[in-house]
Amino acid sequence: MxxxxxxxxxxxxxxxxxxxxxxxxxxxxxxxxxxxxxxxxxxxxxxxxxxxxxxxxxxxxxxxxxxxxxxxxxxxxxxxxxxxxxRPRTTATGRTDESSSASPESARPLEPAREAEPEPEPGQERETASAAAPEPEPRPGPTPIPEQRPSDSRRPGRTVPLGWLVAAVVLAVAVSFGAGLLTARAWDDDAPAKKKTGPVAAGTGYLRGQTYECAVQRKDGRLRAGHSDTREMLLDINSTGFDVVEAQCLLREKGFDPGVFDGLYDERTKGAAKKFQQARHLVVDGIIGPDTWRELRR
Known part of the structure; x- marks a missing residue:
């Protein structure tokens, strides 16, 4: 499986x-x-x-x-x-309102209608149209690139503007750097978590790959290891977090050593849970639920 x-x-x-x-x-x-x-x-x-x-x-x-x-x-x-x-809910305010996303032109006030001009006489129509329409201003065309002549060895021609060349170099560097980050992240995700030496005291945020201290003591009539107060959380293979650390510490306290206290519910932790369930005449499935929690905290 x-x-x-x-x-x-x-x-x-x-x-x-x-x-x-x-x-x-x-x-x-x-x-x-x-x-x-x-x-x-x-x-x-x-x-x-x-x-x-x-x-x-x-x-x-x-x-x-x-x-x-x-x-x-x-x-x-x-x-x-x-x-x-x-689960986080998507409210109406989180969606794009079509009425608010209308183009700026649609929000502008309408211009007052212009008065209709009298139609020109047939003989004057062409002259009036040509006089009313202003001549379009010439748009600046692209800067011509000087052609390199073989005979002119003193000034080689540039085929690419300098600004474009600098932008292309910067973009290539950024793409290469981003690809390097993605590759390093992929290798880091596939690599096993590195365990740091020495246990980590309770109160810090859970970090996978680290081991934690087990300070089991009885409080309000129940055993606690200082990592979680849960009595109902279901734990099974691949469960992670402080609930798992708490269960591992309590299993060792009861004489069923899970090996490590790293917050990862692996096969060894599940095996220790099965032995504990069998000793307490519980359902032996290796899943820590309310019944197993109750016996662990006795």
Whole structure:
């Protein structure tokens, strides 16, 4: 089974929770994206964008995925409604108002109608037209480029104006620099995240590839590691963030070491979660949900 891509960091936690459940449902059905496209009204590329967080998944797509996989859609639709309320909304003020985008000429006041002039007599029509129409001013043509003559070796002719040549050189440098930035960004995205030595204390912003400290203590009757207070967030493969760091710290506190505390829910973290669920007589699926959180914080 191919590994899912990591969800974008800018999507909300409720949107992330919905996509984790949809991915899990798709994986359990053993349906490929092509098979899913054949059984629903959405294409393979649409499902790829929906399940990887590139585009918000429609409500109808959630219902069709649940129907194809033979699952009751009620719980997924509840998650969808929560995620849909957290999505940014496009208001009428954010769209271009056709009335306000009219051309400046249409907003100008109409000029008063000119009085009709008397029609000239047939004999005077040509003379009046030629006298009334002013002669058009000659427009300056392009500057002629001096032709280089073979016999004149002292002054070679220029075929391109100097201003154009400078602009072309500047544009070429800018394009080369931009291409270098895109290439470096592509290599950086494909390269694995570099882990910095030493744990990072709690309170800093989450950075992928770094490890974090685990200062587990009991507060208000529940264990906390200082990274997250959640008791409901669903965590599965490719989940990231401080919720994952909190779960990793609590798993180690309970005697089930996930290996690292980097906020990435990988196979080793999922294996530790399964062992903990089995020891607590929970559903052994490796997905940390409300029941597993409750046992972790005891």
């Amino acid at each position: 191919p590994r899912w891509k990591e969800l974008p960091a800018e999507i909300s936690s409720s949107e992330r929770q919905l996509l984790v459940q949809l991915r899990r449902l798709k994986d359990h059905s053993d349906l490929s994206l092509a098979s899913l496209a054949g059984r629903t009204s959405y294409s393979r590329s649409s499902w790829e964008r929906y399940l990887n967080g590139k585009k918000p998944v429609p409500r109808k797509a959630v219902e069709e995925l649940a129907r194809v996989c033979g699952t009751e859609p009620t719980r997924l639709l509840v998650l969808y409604d929560v995620a849909e309320r957290s």
